[in-house]
Amino acid sequence: MKKLVNYLISCVMFTALMFTVTGCGQDKKAETTAAPAVAEKKIYNWKMATTWSTGIPWHDTAVHFAETVEKITDGQLKIKVFPDGALVPAFEVFDAVRNGVVEMGHDWPGYWKGKDEGFVAFASVPFGLNNIEYSIWLMEGGGMALADELYGNFGLKPLMGGNSGQEMGFFTKNPVTDVKQLAGMKIRTVGWAADILKEMGVSVTPLPGGEIYLAFERGVLDSAEFSTPFITYPMGFQEIAKNVMLPGWHQTGVQNMFSINKKAYDELPPYLQQALIIASYETQMWDIARSEKKNAEAILKYQTEGVSFNKLDAQSLNELRKTTDAYLAKLRSTNPLLDRILGSQNDFIAEYSVWKDLRGGVAAFPKDEYLSGKHYE
Structure with missing residues (x-):
């Protein structure tokens, strides 16, 4: 992206040079004429x-x-x-x-x-x-x-x-593969995910990023998420909990x-x-x-430090999706602009998903099939 910035700067300089060259071509009479004052930007x-x-x-x-x-x-x-x-x-x-x-x-x-x-x-x-x-x-x-x-x-x-x-998911002190295991836990998350989990009986606290570590360390929280692997790694949650509940359904x-x-x-x-x-x-x-x-690099660091990644089962993801759909439908019914925004996103997804699905399976190199060699078996 630095090339884009340098290109834009070059355009500005080129334009300035053209004005200079044009000025050099004036006749001597023009040279003797006092140049108008240029207002400072x-x-x-x-x-x-x-x-x-x-x-x-x-x-x-x-x-x-x-x-x-x-x-x-x-x-x-x-x-x-x-x-x-x-x-x-x-x-x-x-x-x-x-x-x-x-x-x-x-x-x-x-x-x-x-x-x-x-x-x-x-x-x-x-x-x-x-x-x-x-x-x-x-x-x-x-x-x-x-x-x-x-x-x-x-x-x-x-x-x-x-x-x-x-996002990578929620750090937990014990492996979680079933959403029902979250019942009774105190979790840090924000946005619509917080409301959706509350509807499923989970206690949620929307702390700002700088306050999460201490709350997690002191037991005020039982589980926490913040962002992607790269963004979350410097926050040090892996020092407190060695398990992560995947996938990041809440923030794709x-x-x-x-x-x-x-x-x-x-x-x-x-x-x-x-x-x-x-x-x-x-x-x-x-x-x-x-x-x-950086996300890819951070995941490898987490693995080196003994963090385990535990995927939610299909039934849990289906339950989360159904709860999400019902929750968003309720919000859309009371907020016309939100209804238009989500409608626009859904229209785009419907259009784009056809091409996304047709091109799938080869890029970017599904690990099991292409990196682990299963396609040779």
Whole structure:
């Protein structure tokens, strides 16, 4: 993705050079004419609050975006990134952006389900879109137009903020392969997964990332999840529990978003607005590539450290899916915009799944068939 940034910078420099060359071709009379004063470009200094501590890789995603914006605007738009608690606590970022305390925020939209359930649809839907599918839907399937509508209701402008892929699942102190084993346990999760598990009799606590480890270590929690293997590994849950309940049905694609105060956004000239959009596209793709590479590396690290991965049985997944469908149907019946958002996602899934299914079975190299050699048997 650095090539994209360098390309954009080159375009700006090339344009400037053309103006210079054109100027050199003027006749001597023109040379003696006083050049008009060139107005200095206004420098914009923005603040971005995030819901991440500096130890969480998503903080690096926010920094990457800010650095990209500064490069492609040649320093005209500078964004200083502040981690969780530096300016405002994690769960106050939304209001800080909305009220103009900061110009921007970076977060997982599911944190704002209390504002509108629609935000969760732009974060992760249980049994829903993965990272590539989220990107396609947002860019080409009408997703960003719906995001503009939802965020616009709160005076905000949304941009894609990266997608780290499918979550690995819940850390547990003992192996869990049946969802019924979760009954009576105290679990950390967020978003719609929290509500769905509550309906199944599970006690759920939606702690912010920085508070999970101590709560898990001290026994306040019996099980915890945070994100993908790469994002979760530095949090050290493997020091407390050596089992992980798979698959990550609750978040099949962890979509983060940037939010911009709409007034601040509207004050920018159009080319700087476009620079923000371009940087968000680049950041989305960069985060996917980085995360999937790091996810694979993290899983191998977990295995080296003695972590066991235990898959839920088919009956448990079916029960979770049925509970999810009933829960979402109830939400959609009371929220017209959410109904349209999820309807749009479902339409995309129905269309895309035909091609996805037809091309399956060979890429990306199913382990049992192609790496373990079963296709030779």
